[in-house]
Amino acid sequence: MAVAKKEQELIVTVSPHIRNDETVSRIMWTVSLSLLPAFVFGVYFFGPRAVYVTALCIVGAFFSEWLVQKMTGKEITLNDGSAFLTGLLLGMNLPSSAPFYIPLVSSFVAVAITKQLFGGLGYNIFNPALIGRAFALITWPRAMTTWFEPTAAFVGLDAKTTATPLAILKEGGMQKIIEIFGDKMSLYTDLLIGHRAGSLGETSVIALLIGGAFLIYKKYITWHIPISFLATVALMAWIFGGREGFFTGDPVLHLLSGGLILGAFFMATDYVTCPSTRTGQIIFGIGCGLLTILIRLKAGYPEGVMFAILLMNCFSPLIDRNMKSKVFGLAKEAQQ
């Protein structure tokens, strides 16, 4: 009988015998896709240099991944999309004015050092793209804070002194920033669309929100980190952000400026470097928010999202250890 003949060829493996079709590479490429709207806005405002800088980052990321995997005799995993995503995120976090060596060196720092030397995908402590950017900011402070103005007329801002809204806020306060943008309404509108100086992929809030909503819809991220992060920033900015005393700050300006939206939806939510449980993620988001505002208001830098996320990355393992998931049928006290 056919049945008896086939018996010899049966495969024996352990259960489960079915898997869903989700893969790591699909996740990475989907997240990359969700960054597309913001990247397109970046190119629209900052021109071909935005493509140039980002492309260099991606090439650098691919090369670094390939190099370390080759040298350590590991399997080459360029097609899993993680190096591409790191390169893309790094590019979107750089000013479009960056000279060619900044994207190349910082993508090497991101992928080769921060990710591969710590054990590769899944084992890095810090968000690779953000370490790449932090390295660049510390190494080339001037180049990293030279901002090209968006191609469309940037009202009242002259080319030589182009500054990011947060830098203007830090120097001249709310008064100055409204003066430059005209009135409060056009300030918010410009910030929402992304018509302002800044890293090439961080400016368009609306495009980033579209990408973020897409990721939440696809269940690749949940609301916990972005919302706790943004809510903390808004609350703290309102309480401490004003020059006329407590509760006079402008939370909307802080929400729409800097790398906050990009950071909250796409960087802080990096699976590998954020806590795994929902409670842990809320704590992580609040921590990111507090540090962001602390740096924005009290430190030497006008923007604090990058350092806030990197600092909180250190705490992720600790948060995970102490915020374990709730075990079915186990009283909270009984859990270690």
Add this chain to the structure above:
Amino acid sequence: MQIGQEVKKGDLIGETTAFVSAPVHASVSGKVVALMDAPNAMGKMVPAVVIDNNGKEEWTQLRDNPDYMKLTPEELKGKIKDAGIVGMGGATFPTHVKLSPPKEKPIDVVIINGAECEPYLTADHRMMVESPSDIIEGLKILMKVLGVSKGYVGIENNKPDAIAKMKEASSGEANIEVAELEVKYPQGAEKMLIKAITDRNVPAGGLPMDVGVVVQNVGTALAVFEACRYGKPLIERVVTVTGLGVKTPGNLRARVGTPVKELIETCGGFNNSPAKVILGGPMMGFAQYTLDVPVAKGTSGILVMSEEEHSTSGKFGPCIKCGNCIDACPMGLMPSMLSLLSEKGFYEETKEYNLLDCFECGTCTYVCPSKRPIVQFVRLSKSLIKR
């Protein structure tokens, strides 16, 4: 038993004196031709009695008892024990043991599990559609044995015909309720079923009786009725034969002891090229290396999976800590940590992540984007830790 001995259907052919055990009965009439070791579903060799079927279908003397409901709980329990009834959802825990909770654990609810323990399986569904009143009678017997006044039948709401039939069969019973359940895996796991129906949390490491509940499978309830009413021992069961690798899938009423090969042939044989033959379901079932393995009391399904249908985890990637497994785990564990610790050899540390509460449903492994064999890592840790 001796070689050459004549047996009839229902004759006792195996028993032990251990409390947690159930007797085995001849499922055909004929002559004993061998006493040997045969493979069971887990691939282990176990003692077996081989009977040459004479095709006469002669029954041993059965005691029909239309007044079974007048028997005392102890008498009913004795009948269930003598009939060799075990949990037919797959775990094959002796039913009379489950019906003998210690005095300090009072039971107030009996649940009949009609939530089909795994995808692909439809045997329980079929039984509920075809023998609803017998199942309800079985439930009433179980309630009487345990002195319980509340009975439920839990059915997933994608089986409206079974729900309708069971509701109709239990319409005259004020204390029996058909509970419609959300469709999800593992809804048929005892703890999840109890939570869904009674909103009680079985404590970690505990048993359903800790919250006053006894759960029995649909097939078990049916067998309980047949044992008490007709004195019929458990010698046959409904088996789902399915998967893309079999020509005409269906539910078969099969005798315990029938080689799996014969059931597949009854269903038209293999289709294209079968990759795996699994006893049980796709999530927790056992892949077979031989088709001589017999249908046992706990064989709920024979799943013949085609090349495209099944998956293995030959190659897997690193954990990217996406948390999908944490979201999916019905026990609220952190499978990602269990697999990472086990992978790196930190077996003792897995206890801090409640290793022993894992009942290996496989959901974490199903959802893992890195295709990590998480359940297998859990099994590895379980076998290597100091208990």
